[in-house]
Amino acid sequence: MKLPAGVSAADFASAVAEFETAVGKPWVFTREEDVDLYRDAFSPFLHEPEELVASAAVAPASTEEVQQIVRIANRYKVPLYPISTGKNLGYGGSAPAYSGSVVVDLKRMNRVIEVNEANAFALVEPGVSYFDLYRHIQEHKLKVWIDCPDPGWGSVIGNALDRGGGYTTANYRNHFDSHCGMEIVLPSGELLRTGMGAIPNSKTWQQYKSGCGPWIDGIFSQSNFGIVTKMGFWLMPEPEAYLRGAVSLSRYADLSPMVETLNYLENARITAGFPDIASPLNGYPPIGQVQLWNETGPPKMTDEHLKLLGAAKLGYSPELEAYGIKSGIAYWELWLSFHGPAEVIEAQWQATQRHFSKIEGAKFRVVDRVKLPIDPAKADAYHEPELGVPSLRAFSIGARTPWNPTPSKGHMWFSPIVPRTGEAIIEANRVFSEAARELDMPLFRSFCMPACFWERCFIFILATPVTEDPATNKRYREGFKKLIAIGGQHGWGEYRTAPVFQKSVMDVYSYNNHALQRFHETLKDAVDPNGIMSPGRYAIWPKHLREKRT
Amino acid sequence: MNRRMFCWSSAAAAISAGSAAWARMPDAEPVYPTAALPQALTLPPGKLPLYKIVYDRRFPISRAFGISARGLGAATGAEAIDGDVTALWSNDLRLLWSAGGSAHSRGRAVAGMITVHGLLCLEQLAMDHRKRVLLRVEHGAVLAPAPAPAFAPKFSHRVTAPESMLNSLKVALAAADWPARLPALLASSPIDFGRPRHTRLFPVSDGLIAMPAQSLVSFVIV
Secondary structure (H helix, E strand, O other): OOOEEEEEEHHHHHHHHHHHHOHHHHHHOOHHHHHHHHHOOOOOOOOOOOOOOOOOEEEOOOHHHHHHHHHHHHOOOOOOEOOOOOOOOOOOOOOOOOOOOOEEEEEHOOOOEEEEEOOOEEEEEOEEHHHHHHHHOOOOOOOOOOOOOOOOOOOOHHHHOOOOOOOHHHHHEEOOOOEEEEEEEEEOOOOOOHHHHOOOOOOOOOOOOOOOOOOOHHHHHOOOOOEEEEEEEEEEEEEEEEEEEEEEEHHHHHHHHHOOOOOHHHOOOOOOOEEEEHHHOOOOOOHHHHHHHHHOOOOOOOHHHHHHHHHOOOEEEEHHHHHHHHHHHOOOEEEEEEEEEHHHHHHHHHHHHHOOOOOOOOOOEEEHHHHHHOOOHHHHHOOOHHOOOOOOOOHOOOOEEEEEEEOOOOEEEEOOEEEEOOHHEEEEHHHHHHHHHHOOOOOOOOOOOOHHHHHHEEOOOEEEEEEOOOOHHHHHHHHHHHHHHHHOOEEEEEEOOOOOHHHHHHHHOOOOHHHHHHHHHHHHHHHHOOOOOOOOOHHHOHHHHHHOOO | OOHHHHHHHHHHHHHHOOOOOHOOOOOOOOOOOHHHOOOOOOOOOOOOEEEEEEEOOHHHHHHHHHHHHHHHHOOOOOOEEOOOOHHHHHHHHHHHOOOOOOOOOOOOOOEEEEEEEHHHHHHHHHHOOOOOEEEEEEEEEOOOOEEEEOOOOOOOEEEEEHHHHHHHHHHHHOOOOOOHHHHHHOOOOOOOOOOOOOEEEOOOOOOOOOOOOEEEEEEEEO
């Protein structure tokens, strides 16, 4: 067992005994085989002594038990690390940001407190997964959709608090933005409700987000200022129909006008579904086809095509473009989706085609036209999350196949936000492909397309593998940090990262002598003077540990 | 949320780099010598209360495993999947594991042979109910690079199991019909998490075994 630094064995034992009184002995875990369950399955410190590990774990069943745990932790200065379902693989998983912390496992708090169909909202506890909420909605035959990530095994609250995203329409894809109201156990053990929840017996807690006065919800995301024990979310009313259309463009130079047109259509709410950008000529599929590719293999390329790809620079050469035009392979393909009454989405698709027709040679086709609700048993004919259906099918990807001969032991996501322009796509490819070559990191070897989880920006997300070799992992970790710094030099910052990189990422946010970090630390000192809540999460250290971490 | 991005990158890299590995790979994986398949085995005296055996019907080796497993008397028999564990977990294992009782109870076992990532998924979900992978055998693990003699086998079975099982696993995995031998062996796993588990590599000799192109893993979750 790894004791928290600065906590004596006697104090730790006393804290554990009091945890057992608070939640019941069966729900306090100190045996190595039990605490091992909280290791990060994708730890970049695999087989290394620096791996971040917990000292123990405690699983409360209610908000009141969480409060008791926090008060006990304050008495003995034991650091805590709350997790919801602990499935944040690629961003740290269930392991604490500070080794020796006691994991507060919130999975037992798994009540779907309310799903209100008429006003399309849900109120849930942190242990509720997307599968749980989906099942609740199906069992009660409610006509609302969830928006979930892929895979859908994570916690609705956990994903939102780490500011994850999904695949349906813009206003629901940003999971933190779609929340409404929170309940938090503060580091003092006190209970706080935000927004309209701060009014006793509030009637609009899940209907009006900001309440009155400072809107503080954001400080509980990607932070360590409290443990969220309830959270409300706005849900999409079940649409009547779904249409997915594809726009194909044949020239490299079409990239920028394609993005500009997309931006207009999205900002004008002519299209609100998940925009999915592909480059068939570069062999880069839309997300909606990745599963198919994994099962059947990517489309076979001719020797000539492969040779032209190998010689292309930043995904381009005049010869490659000419080959694409001759062979009918699009340079760019944009998949757009529409949700709503059939007559409305057909009109939106028509308007979309009219706008894209301004780009010479644009071609259009309907990929899917679906009347809703869909039979859940048939959802796997589509990319399920775009239809609000959680899935684990993503785990059939990544196994060793002829086209993926060396699957890794896991991955770390490098995920900078870049501007929503065609120029930024090319620039990000240039910068990161050069960096990957210099750092000898297997990030990508072809032209990569960004993702559109968020409106108004792109996320340029790349996976760094975790291997079985500690020396390689160490090299990749150092390379990852350099990538973060390189991104920062270009004005691009990460949106989310694993604990091992949180300081490097937050160091990029350095405007005015790291004013943001200093503000975080001021808040931390005020609300958590004993520094017991997730020390180090997103580089926010309590005072007694701060000096050692700079 | 973005596992597809990783594999998207891998697929794109394989294609766009003009991946010779991809371009030259045979369309079909090596065929398992089905003539060597025995009839379904009867269950030797075992120690596991076996709930279900799972296998991936896409792979001949896993199919052979599954056929052999049918005779073991698992409570709900042997179930074939196509790589996607969603329905298996959501409609079945989730309910089994949720009914497991207190945090320290040991419910019935689930065993099988599926892909490495399929097991990763099931393992993570099983942990939510404090279930663990008791035993795992990764088939086709690539041996650590050398220096190795030219005739050194490229593939191995990487076994993580209680010490008491290592020798019998080694013998079984060296046999030509090893996929069919495994289910009964897995069903005889001792349930004792207190015993340390050991990891060993058992190399596969060329010509004796047809290794899968996919990385498959046999497992027991309790």
